[in-house]
Amino acid sequence: MQGRQDDGRNGSGVLIDQRFLVLPDMPCGDFAGLPAFVAEPYQPADQPARRRDRAPAPLIAVRTRRDAPPRANLPNFLNAYNISLLMPLAHGPGGADYWIVCDAPPGPSLRDTIGENALPPTEAELTSIYLRPLALALGRLQSLGLAHRAVRPANLFRSLESGRILLAPGCVMPPAFAQPVLYEPPSVGVCSPPARGHGALSDDVYALGVVLLELALGRPPMAGLDDDQILARKLELGSFQALTNGERLSPVLVSLLRVMLSDDPRNRPTLAALSENGIGAERPKAPRPEPRAPRPLMLGKTPVWTARMLAMVFATQPAEALALLRAGTIDQWLRRALEQSLPAGRIDEAVRSARDRSVDGAESMILMQTIALLDPLAPMFWSGTWFWPDAAPSMLAAHMIAGTGVDVLHDAMRYGALRRWASLTGRNASVVIDDLERRMARAARLPAPNLRLPMLAYSLNPYLACTSPVLAGVCVVLPQQLILALEAMASVPASFGTGARLLDQQMLALLAARTEEQPVSIELAIPADADERLLDLQALAQAQLQALTRARDLALSPRQSRVPECTPPGLPGLAARMLPMTRERLQAWPGKGRRERRLVRLEQAAIEGDLVAMLDLACRDDAWSTDNAALTAARNQADALRTAQRVSFAAGPQRAQAARVAGREIAMATGIVAVLGAVAAAIIF
Numbered sequence: 164m165q166g167r168q169d170d171g172r173n174g175s176g177v178l179i180d181q182r183f184l185v186l187p188d189m190p191c192g193d194f195a196g197l198p199a200f201v202a203e204p205y206q207p208a209d210q211p212a213r214r215r216d217r218a219p220a221p222l223i224a225v226r227t228r229r230d231a232p233p234r235a236n237l238p239n240f241l242n243a244y245n246i247s248l249l250m251p252l253a254h255g256p257g258g259a260d261y262w263i264v265c266d267a268p269p270g271p272s273l274r275d276t277i278g279e280n281a282l283p284p285t286e287a288e289l290t291s292i293y294l295r296p297l298a299l300a301l302g303r304l305q306s307l308g309l310a311h312r313a314v315r316p317a318n319l320f321r322s323l324e325s326g327r328i329l330l331a332p333g334c335v336m337p338p339a340f341a342q343p344v345l346y347e348p349p350s351v352g353v354c355s356p357p358a359r360g361h362g363a364l365s366d367d368v369y370a371l372g373v374v375l376l377e378l379a380l381g382r383p384p385m386a387g388l389d390d391d392q393i394l395a396r397k398l399e400l401g402s403f404q405a406l407t408n409g410e411r412l413s414p415v416l417v418s419l420l421r422v423m424l425s426d427d428p429r430n431r432p433t434l435a436a437l438s439e440n441g442i443g444a445e446r447p448k449a450p451r452p453e454p455r456a457p458r459p460l461m462l463g464k465t466p467v468w469t470a471r472m473l474a475m476v477f478a479t480q481p482a483e484a485l486a487l488l489r490a491g492t493i494d495q496w497l498r499r500a501l502e503q504s505l506p507a508g509r510i511d512e513a514v515r516s517a518r519d520r521s522v523d524g525a526e527s528m529i530l531m532q533t534i535a536l537l538d539p540l541a542p543m544f545w546s547g548t549w550f551w552p553d554a555a556p557s558m559l560a561a562h563m564i565a566g567t568g569v570d571v572l573h574d575a576m577r578y579g580a581l582r583r584w585a586s587l588t589g590r591n592a593s594v595v596i597d598d599l600e601r602r603m604a605r606a607a608r609l610p611a612p613n614l615r616l617p618m619l620a621y622s623l624n625p626y627l628a629c630t631s632p633v634l635a636g637v638c639v640v641l642p643q644q645l646i647l648a649l650e651a652m653a654s655v656p657a658s659f660g661t662g663a664r665l666l667d668q669q670m671l672a673l674l675a676a677r678t679e680e681q682p683v684s685i686e687l688a689i690p691a692d693a694d695e696r697l698l699d700l701q702a703l704a705q706a707q708l709q710a711l712t713r714a715r716d717l718a719l720s721p722r723q724s725r726v727p728e729c730t731p732p733g734l735p736g737l738a739a740r741m742l743p744m745t746r747e748r749l750q751a752w753p754g755k756g757r758r759e760r761r762l763v764r765l766e767q768a769a770i771e772g773d774l775v776a777m778l779d780l781a782c783r784d785d786a787w788s789t790d791n792a793a794l795t796a797a798r799n800q801a802d803a804l805r806t807a808q809r810v811s812f813a814a815g816p817q818r819a820q821a822a823r824v825a826g827r828e829i830a831m832a833t834g835i836v837a838v839l840g841a842v843a844a845a846i847i848f
Contacts, residue, residue, distance in 0.1 A: 177224075177257030178205060183264045185224040185257060194268065195318055195331040196341035197225040202264050221267035222252070226260045230564035231336045231357070232626040233263060235556060239307055240334040247300035249320070251332045254626075256638035261626055263335050270323040273316035273374075278381045286415060289375055290441030293328055297371060298438035300330055305364050305434060312338035312362050314370035315346045316377060337557035338362050344390040345383065346370040348426055349397045350540045352390070353475070353549045357561040360542070360551025365428035368437070369402070372423030376406060379416060398471050401452060402426050427540060456500035462487065470501060474538035478549065481530055488514060488533065506536045509587075524578045531580055535587040543584050545575045552581055553595045559620035560627050570616060576603060609675060617672035625677075631669035642677050642706030645670060646734060649703075653736030665740060666699045674702045678709055696744045697782065703737060704774040733772025742769045745781040 176184040189201040202224040313333035344352040396405040459466035497507035513532040585592040752758040768776035
């Protein structure tokens, strides 16, 4: 199938971007949280081998997960060159999977080597080997508007030759998707992996601080605790205190980690300061600890000491927490135990504004507003789900592929909860929310409601493969790949039933998402009651037009040095499938001569596999309107002539009688005039 090439080793390789050959039969462990395989530069058999002064650098290819597709900004990571970054070199579909080719790691990961040495690294070694180079690498990503979001020992590799530390690419999965809770701030750790959002470089600074702590200790901090226990301790004590409690560290390192591990991202140092001065970097003022009550508030058997812990209890025990909230107990505790009158007053106002619990969504709105006011650093909470609004792409992808979670995004948007949350927490999320609203509105215009959610998922995830069961063995992410796959299947009679539609719901959603903002489009007013296969033809013709336009643009590009991939010159198989339906539609075309000429042109377009021409011949409204208007005008003119003729025949006898009467009257008048003239002459003479 797609992308398969013979690799000369009695197996098959997967060709990626026409430059690299992936060998799926040669696995090489995990890389960046994904299974990795050997890859090598591709050399076509009909081209002479290139001379190389030295052996090419080893390559690997990672096989991405369908429920966790690569990030939408993946192409930007290909330009993020830095001596401490392992580069992604190419990406593309091959077989049933989507692949990313990268530089191979030059040695073992820190996860496998931490603790091997008897003595931990000194402060100077932490600065020169780890902190400063990695801060520079992350700063390179920052200059491109990117965040790594996967800084952890498993993604850090030590070169066996130079001893340099290199960071694996983080773009192969959604942000922080495979990141353990240990390396994430509590505001991210409470979310499920698909709901963690894009984050920022400050989150990378936090993760780098945990890595430095792990290196200094020679073991992971908080060892032996699961993710829930780690998260609970961070929420109760704060990240710095929870991670370093009881550990012996130098005062300089403690001073650095106190700000790097701050739960408030505004208190963390910048990458520029870390890269310039290392551990001795000039740092912001140490954050003040969160106020802690002298006595806990008990919710069931759970003691609550801080406002952040109370926010978490509202999410985990909403019924008990809401009962205490309506009873006024929480208001008194906030005012007296924590001396936080302002949030207490705002929470009371939010509760009073939603007294009517019978209103749909009222309870979810109360919970969301209360949590946002108790912990402004926390993510959005709605319908039992923690999520960041910019995590919509990965949430929808996971919901479509794995069936995990629920569609809380549409529900939150419907009640205006996202904008309300952003207002309460002081976050500038208008760009993200506006983009979501725009895409949801476009999806809502689709005639079939069951297409809207898949279209939104494909629109937000450009590397999400089509989930149609018909394409189970092929990875399809672009319209041109879809039409090529369907073209290959069209030659097999059993692939589609007789008279059946070629496109299922997932295919239609993919085409609608991928062609929604193309500069070249086909605009046809196809009636809602038209043959569904006609809608398939329109979608396929749009995909073919987009593919041909893309191929033309690539061919004209001065940087293009090879034939564009996935360029379909013609689709005779699909055209043959569409020919009976279009031929039947043309039988109703007005004008025998024009109809016959169009049928001839239709047959020729089908032979050439030109779906765009077939659609134009069968459905172009202006051509149909012109021909039909001419026929209508001719019929109206003929009807008018026949009516005038009938009127003339019916009025004939009446006009003859009127003529006879007029003749008699004229003759009588003439006689009278003659008599009067004679009388006048006799008198005179």
